[in-house]
Amino acid sequence: MKKAFVAALLIITAIPLLIGVAALPPHGETTAPVHTHISARYLMRGAEEAGADNIVTGVLLNYRGLDTAGEVTVIFTALVAGLAVLITRRKEPGAKADSAARGDVPAPPPVSPVVSFVVQLLAPFIALFAVYVILNGHVTPGGGFQGGAILGALFIALTIVLGEGRTRSLMPRLALPWMQGAALISFVVVGVLGAGLTGYFLGFPAEASLHLVRELMMLVLEAGIGLGGAAIFATLFLQMEAE
Amino acid sequence: MSVTFDILLLLFLITTALAVARAKDLLAAAIIFSSYSLVMCLLWQHRGAPDVAMTEAAVGAGITTVLFLVAIARTTRREK
Amino acid sequence: MLQALWDNLDYVAPVVLFCIGLYIIIAKNNLIKKFLGLNIMETAVFSFIIALGVVDGGDAPIMGADARAPFASPVPQALVLTGIVVAVSTTALALSLIIRIYRQCGTIEADELREME
Numbered sequence: 001m002k003k004a005f006v007a008a009l010l011i012i013t014a015i016p017l018l019i020g021v022a023a024l025p026p027h028g029e030t031t032a033p034v035h036t037h038i039s040a041r042y043l044m045r046g047a048e049e050a051g052a053d054n055i056v057t058g059v060l061l062n063y064r065g066l067d068t069a070g071e072v073t074v075i076f077t078a079l080v081a082g083l084a085v086l087i088t089r090r091k092e093p094g095a096k097a098d099s100a101a102r103g104d105v106p107a108p109p110p111v112s113p114v115v116s117f118v119v120q121l122l123a124p125f126i127a128l129f130a131v132y133v134i135l136n137g138h139v140t141p142g143g144g145f146q147g148g149a150i151l152g153a154l155f156i157a158l159t160i161v162l163g164e165g166r167t168r169s170l171m172p173r174l175a176l177p178w179m180q181g182a183a184l185i186s187f188v189v190v191g192v193l194g195a196g197l198t199g200y201f202l203g204f205p206a207e208a209s210l211h212l213v214r215e216l217m218m219l220v221l222e223a224g225i226g227l228g229g230a231a232i233f234a235t236l237f238l239q240m241e242a243e
Numbered sequence: 244m245s246v247t248f249d250i251l252l253l254l255f256l257i258t259t260a261l262a263v264a265r266a267k268d269l270l271a272a273a274i275i276f277s278s279y280s281l282v283m284c285l286l287w288q289h290r291g292a293p294d295v296a297m298t299e300a301a302v303g304a305g306i307t308t309v310l311f312l313v314a315i316a317r318t319t320r321r322e323k
Numbered sequence: 324m325l326q327a328l329w330d331n332l333d334y335v336a337p338v339v340l341f342c343i344g345l346y347i348i349i350a351k352n353n354l355i356k357k358f359l360g361l362n363i364m365e366t367a368v369f370s371f372i373i374a375l376g377v378v379d380g381g382d383a384p385i386m387g388a389d390a391r392a393p394f395a396s397p398v399p400q401a402l403v404l405t406g407i408v409v410a411v412s413t414t415a416l417a418l419s420l421i422i423r424i425y426r427q428c429g430t431i432e433a434d435e436l437r438e439m440e
Binding site: 010 | 327334338341346377379383387393400403404408409411
């Protein structure tokens with residue numbers, strides 16, 4: 001009974017989708033609507049207008065900056081909601097702080113020595129690559145979010161290998177909220193700066209004389225998104241992992 | 244050549260998606276999903292979207308899989 | 324019709340993946356499995372949007388000294404980048420909720436949870 005229902009539902013979903021897909025303009029042709037409206041303009045003038053050789057980064061940070069601000073808010077809200085859901089007993093964090101104050105580091109979980117050695121050996125290079133991806137995002141593929149995800153993954157790998165006690169020091173208690181909010185804060189700072197320069201929130205100056213200012217604003221946004229993303233992923237992982 | 248490569252990748256994607264649906268072991272399903280993400284990232288790189296491919300490799304195959312693994316470790320591994 | 328579908332193969336494959344994801348969500352009882360299915364649906368939609376922006380023989384939309392036209396459309400790619408971030412946020416929140424449900428109820432099977440009410 002249930003199987004028949006599922007099959008019927010899938011067929012009802014698939015047939016209209018397939019009919020619609022068959023009627024789309026042929027794949028890969030430049031005359032399709034996707035390529036003729038704003039895309040053409042972005043490609044023609046994006047590099048000089050937005051100040052980024054990588055047009056995708058230009059669209060994300062400059063033309064569609066408010067969208068990206070919304071995206072940053074979504075991921076921050078996910079962090080807040082996740083923390084609110086997972087905090088159950090108030091005693092636990094306090095107990096942990098006591099043992100940390102006494103200086104006894106919890107023993108790291110058993111990991112294969114090969115894995116442990118390789119992760120520690122590669123860690124500086126992975127971190128360097130993440131910083132490269134973040135700071136070079138307007139020229140090569142990459143950007144704040146990609147680099148942030150790499151940094152967060154590096155933190156998670158180190159936590160698994162070394163144990164939570166030794167990687168905690170990478171996220172000091174006082175700086176942690178600022179790191180988690182770094183993306184939002186950088187958007188507010190750059191947005192207000194843009195409002196002062198151009199009259200629009202998150203507006204980027206287009207004059208050639210202010211080229212360096214524009215570049216700096218983009219770098220601040222990228223660095224903020226990267227740091228914020230990494231801190232948010234790391235915190236979510238630690239919170240889900242804690243029993 | 245290019246079309247053949249595309250079709251191979253798409254076939255792999257469909258096979259891995261079906262394998263996720265069939266696997267009773269959630270850990271296996273999560274790992275298969277990770278390989279699905281990685282092949283998806285190859286496909287996007289092939290289609291001229293290196294930014295998206297990089298994001299998918301870091302987020303889809305990395306962070307999402309780790310979060311699934313943690314969730315499986317904190318709940319149950321077998322699907323009933 | 325079949326010829327059109329064969330020409331648009333890059334659009335048909337996401338439809339198939341979307342249906343597989345939908346099947347997992349409807350037919351499976353385990354909550355983690357359901358979210359694996361939701362992730363498959365999400366990547367299928369992203370893959371469809373990326374395929375829309377492809378140009379035959381096109382390059383990645385990155386300008387530079389040796390860049391030459393045609394380029395793939397940058398707008399779908401920027402949209403999908405935002406979408407991936409939102410997808411991982413929803414997954415993280417959902418998995419947090421699932422862990423909480425397991426602590427509270429001791430099971431993550433949808434039918435067993437329904438019986439508990």
